Amino acid sequence: MKALKRFTKAREAGSIIFLVLLVLLVGALNPAFLAPASLLSCLNDSVVFTLLAVGIAFVILTGEIDVSIGATMGMSAAVAATILRDGGSWMTAFVMAIIVGAVVGLINGWGVSIMRIPSLIFTLGVNGLTRGMIYVYTTGAWVENLPGSFTKLANVKLIGHLTVFYAVTFTGVLAANYVTNHTKHGRYFTAVGDNISGAALVGIPTTGTKITAYVLCGIFAALAGMAYTSRIGFVTPTAGNGYEMKAIAACVLGGVALTGGQGTLLGAAIGAIIMSSISRILVFMGFSSDYDNTLTGIMLIVIVVVTTVMQNREIIRNHHEILLARTSEELKTVQEGA
Amino acid sequence: MNRSLAEKSKAFFKSWEFVLLVILCLEIVVFATKNPKFLKPAVLLGSLNDIISICIISLFVTFCMITGGIDIQAGSIVGLTSIIIGVSWQDFGFNIWTAVILSVLIAAVCGALSGYFVAYCDVQPMVVTLGGSFLYAGIALLISNLSATASYKGISGFPDSFKFISKYRFGDVLPLQVVIFLVLTVIAHILLKKTKYGRMIFLVGINKNAAEYSGINSKLVMMSAYILSAISASIAGIILTSYLGTAKSDLGATFTLQIITACVLGGTLSTGGKGSAIGTGLAAVVIGVLKFGLPLSFGVNQQYMDIPVGALLLIVVICRSLATNPKVVALTHKTQKAAIKKGSVKESLKAL
Incomplete structure (x- = not known):
């Protein structure tokens, strides 16, 4: 009973209930939607958005925003894809992508928390720079002909129809969710977002927390870029364009307040599932995906x-x-x- | 209250608008020395053609930002306007000008809807207009499906009277759309700085509660800012449709970031309470000339244009942040004090 009460008070409860109702409603109209394969492919399709939404949720929890993740994701994807195409090992590609994400995150964190520039404006500028760098790096061409072993990775199934990608992502999200909700240092993000002066007074390193949030956001964007590359099989210079807005929308759907300090990473992940299954739901309801x-x-x-x-x-x-x-x-x- | 001309000009030289003007002149000088063709009046004035929509929208998004909000739905309203004009003209057989008026009205309603949620329901402006940007872009796509023409092709073949808006040039030099932009800049400037309405906008942005207590209907003022920015977006949509000659639902989808760049570069505070129409207009022109001049004079690839615009924005905000940094301010104060001391010593010497 106590657990139930706590659940209904949690911010992501609304989103979970909404998701369940949505699934039931669509299932009532078209039972085919409730087939495990169909439901699981909703989850499998949401990998990229889940990673992006959880990444940006760190930043949003601290009360800031990051509109550069779409470009960060595209840059990491382009870097990783180029290495893979030129015969580099997976490990190099993976590490390089993460480094790209972390560096962009670090720049964002520096500008927002040390230079105290409004986060929307600073990350907007970084977004433009990074997007331009993708064009310079790829000379505007598509990165194609990736090794088949890498592109097949996205379809490797763990159990039944559940892909390894989603299983890994979801486990990671649960772990991160636990850390941010139940450990001392994890609570820093919410504390800073809820009341930054209060957090500073009780000795929380607010500047460091914000920079960490941005670096984590960049790393998650890089992971999303890897997942994207593996799923799509090629990278265009416009990869990830506009994804930042969808990731923010997913966070809002998942009950993460843009004012900061409220919400959970799990909520963001659920918002991402809702966000990415909309087009599938429309098809099952007999509407065009327009x-x-x-x-x-x-x-x-x-x-x-x-x-x-x-x-x-x-x-x-x-x-x-x-x-x-x-x-x-x-x-x-x-x-x-x- | 009447300040002398000297004081006014002194204030002007210290203002942000002056810095922007200097940047603009520098740009023109650099581009012109590299490629003298750049100085041809027709080229110079025509350089704004591609960015005129962003110039117009950012003028009125400044209003939203001064009230402490933000408007990221303006880009999708451009597409909505464009497709409404196209579909109602081609498929419903409306007169082109009726279609134009209809599109402006619908845009105003869209702005009012978002403005209502922001002002009367206290929802964060960023979230509402984010939702609005999805919603209106979606509606635009649905409207384009009503047309017999496939949506990716775009509706074209508009009458000459409509194309006139973007094709006409005063004395074969000054494009009509640039004149429209200048007129709107003046209107926005007068609205902000010379009318009661403008004072209300600023007061709401500085302190909403104080505004409410002093008898201002702050909710209505906030909502009006969103209506104005939506109407400006529809005007931009009309001009863009006329300029391109085709109506498409996804026009303006990439404008959002550039609009906000122009507002911020123009000296508008994203936290509200500060900003000017002239500043935003100048900033938009600075961006436009940069995006036009780099490819023309230096042969920079058009695809790389995100870099200079992003770099410009970052440099400006970092410099501004440094200028307000307590340590830097203290340093300039010291030098000023030192200067004053020196001056006083000299003066006292003179007096002797």
Whole structure:
């Protein structure tokens, strides 16, 4: 019972319930959707978005934002794909991609937390630079002819229809979720996002936490780039263009507040599943996938407006209760005095 | 209150707009020395043609940013406007100007919807307009499916009277769309700096509660900023459709980041309360000339244009951050104090 109560209070509860209802609704309209293969391919398709959303969730939890992850992902993907195409080992490609992600993250972290530049603006500039660097690096050409052993990796199944990629990603997300929710250092992210001055007063290294968040975000974007390369099989200079907005939307759908300090990585991962299964859901409902963006937009606005309005009401109610309690206490003292 | 001309000009030389003007002149001088063709009036004024939509939209997105918000849906409203004009003209048989007015009205409604959520429901502007950017881009795609023409081809063959907006040049030199941009800049500047409405926008951005207590309907003011930016996006959409000669649903999809770059480069504070239409307009022109001049004069590949724009933005924000850094400020104060001391010594010597 206690666990249930805690679950309903958690921010990601709304998203999980929403996801379950959505699946049941679509399943009721078209039972074929409920087949394990279909449900699992929803999960398998969400690998790239899950990695991006969880990565950006670190940054959003600290109250900042990163709009450069799309370009970071594209850059890592291009670097890794070029190494693989030229016969380099997987390990080199993997390490180089991670290094690219971490360096972009470090630059973002430096600009935002040390130079104190508004994060939207700084990461916007970094986004432009990184996107341009992709064109310089690839000379505007597609990176193709990747070794088959690498592109087949995305389809390796663990059990039944569940791919190894998703299994690894999800385990990683669960582990990261545990760390950010239940360990001292993991809670720093939320603490900084919730109240940065308060966090600084109790001795949390706010600057370091923000830089860490950005570096982690960059590394997750690099992982997403690797997953993307393996799934798609080639890398275009525009790879990952616009993914930053979808990753932010996934976070919002998963109950991560853009004001910082609220939400969990697990929520972000669930938001990413919702986000990436929309087009599949549309197909099963008999709509064209052209409704994709419209539905995403409506869902995003409805969820955000409803949660905000409910939160504001609660704040007002709490405020009233506090006032009431205070006045009744004052009345008591007055009466006692009389 | 009446400041003398000298004071005014002194203030101007210290202002951010002046810095932008210097950057713009530098750009023109550098590009012109490398390629003298750049100085031809037709080329110079035409350099803005490709970026005119971004110039126009960023002027009014500045309003949103001054109120403390942000508008990232403007790009998708450009596509929505374009496709509404195309479909209602070609497939529904509307007069082209009726179609144009219809598209502006719909854009205003879109802006009002997002503005309502931001102002009256207290939802974060970034999230609402992010949702709006998906929603309106999606609606634009759905509308394009109503047309008999395949959406990727785009609807073309507009009447000459419509193409006139982008093709006409005053004295064969000054394009009409640049004039529209200049007129809108002046309008935006007057709105912001010379009217009561402008003062309200600033006050809402500086302190919403104070604005509310002083009798300003701050929610309505905030909502109006989003309506204005949506209308400006639809004007940009009309001009872009006329300029390209085709109506497509995905026009303007890549504008968002450039619009915000122009606003920030123009000196608008993303936290609200500060900004100017002239600054934003100048910044947009700086970006436009940069994107036009680098390929023309230095043969830089058009694909690499993200780098100079991104670098410009980063350099500006880093410099500005350094300038407000307490350590740097303290340093300049010391030198100023030292200068004053020197001056006073000299003056006292003179007095003797």
